[in-house]
Amino acid sequence: MPPSSIAAPLLAWYDAHQRVLPWRARHGTAKANPYYVLLSEFMLQQTTVATVLGYFPRFIERFPDVNALAASPLEDVLSLWAGLGYYARARNLHKAAVAVVEHHHGRIPNTEALLRQLPGVGAYTAAAIAAIAFDEAATVVDSNVERVMARLHNIDTPLPTAKKQLTQLAATHTPQRRPGCYAQALMDLGSRVCVSGVPRCGVCPIITSCAAQALGTAATLPRKKPKTLRPTRHGTAFVLFRAHDDAVWLRPRPASGMLGGMLEVPGTPWLEHDTADMAPAAYMPMAIPFTPLNKPVEHIFSHFRAVITVSTARTDEIPPDAGAWYALDTVPTLALPTVMKKILKRSIAL
Ligand code: SF4
Structure with a gap:
């Protein structure tokens, strides 16, 4: 199976095994709520899904839509955020909500390019929201996707040097059909099957495309530069x-x-x-x-x-x-x- 054909088996696997998350649309149901997607992507920057699951429902209850979030004092947002860490995200989330209300009539912008203009929305977050909420064929690359790409193509250049190459490789796989589901499928695969350390290749839907699996190098990839000690x-x-x-x-x-x-x-x-x-x-x-x-x-x-x-x-x-x-x-x-x-x-x- 050539690498470009990973989309079909991945989507079939996702339809059967997708994680049920409160910010996602279920297979066969209405599209995801763009505000929920934006909020979850801010929270998921540097925080695990398990931790975000404890905070997301409380945010939705307190700020049910982007207008409610924009109208609240920053102090209230920070209080609810307390414990999630990386507080610049909470300040940027609030600024982004204000920008959506002031410049986009309270509707979350629906393209990657417009999303990039919101405070706190970098390349990854813009691509993720554009793909998941609006089904734009944006290439979403987080650490899970980097790991899958490094193994799929047997790239042994260490991270972070390999980032650009892995992003380019990921772009070659992004399909025009169901790109939002594909992006989530790839992230799910990285977090549940193509895990760091020893991957679970035996249950992988794209095993026949995987160069590292064929060469026996999967558990050694992606390579990383040694970490400097925390002062x-x-x-x-x-x-x-x-x-x-x-x-x-x-x-x-x-x-x-x-x-x-x-x-x-x-x-x-x-x-x-x-x-x-x-x-x-x-x-x-x-x-x-x-x-x-x-x-x-x-x-x-x-x-x-x-x-x-x-x-x-x-x-x-x-x-x-x-x-x-x-x-x-x-x-x-x-x-x-x-x-x-x-x-x-x-x-x-x-
Ligand atoms: S076959 Fe193994 S290493 Fe390759 S993508 Fe699947 S889980 Fe990852």
Whole structure:
């Protein structure tokens, strides 16, 4: 079977085995809701399907359509997003919803080119929405598709160098018929059959086209450049409780940059070098004695590991910094990044 004929067996396999996901149209039913597709694609950037399944229904309940999302304050979107990580996605999702309402009369743009103009929509996301929601013959390439292409064509150039070549190869397979289902079929195949490590070639619908399977190299592909080690950044967080009711002092982070627009516990910057010369007192919310806890909080971000020393104090005075007191029972509903929730949890448990 030549490689170009993978579409037919893949589509037949998809019709029989597709994953049922709340943002997908079922085989033989109406088309997918473009808003659901857009929302799911924002969430799926750097997050697994299993995790997104826990968040997607809550978003749909709170923001049932793009108008509701655009009309909501960013703060509400960030609160619901808390725990999903990569918060720039939530800010861009909100901006994209506003752009859809302001420039597209509340209808999700229906071509890859128009979708690319929305905030936070890169090449992959635009192609995925265009294909899945509007059946455009766009070539959708995520890490699953890269893996399938590397094996199908036995490409041993390491990633990320091979990305361009794998995208070009993927484009040669994109069919004109049912391109949306084909894109999802290929992604499903990569996540369930052509898995990383040892693939399940015995149940693969395109095994007769696969060069790596024939050559016995599948489990070694795709090759990857060795990872550089994650550096460690150190910092100190100052958790200030209001003495008479245990409310906690939180401040907003700057609107742009890492965890932008969310709330945080006041603290020092997080730095890779020794922080002994940083004069942590200069970063306290107010000049009163803070007591350090024994054990720091650790949190893994995509590009570094944070080790945060936590110090606590109690007062009934109002700190001079920008910020506000928040009752502890409201913490679960606040737009607080996971690392800040960990810091608060450690401080409350002491
Ligand atoms: S035959 Fe094996 S390696 Fe090739 S595409 Fe199928 S699962 Fe992947």
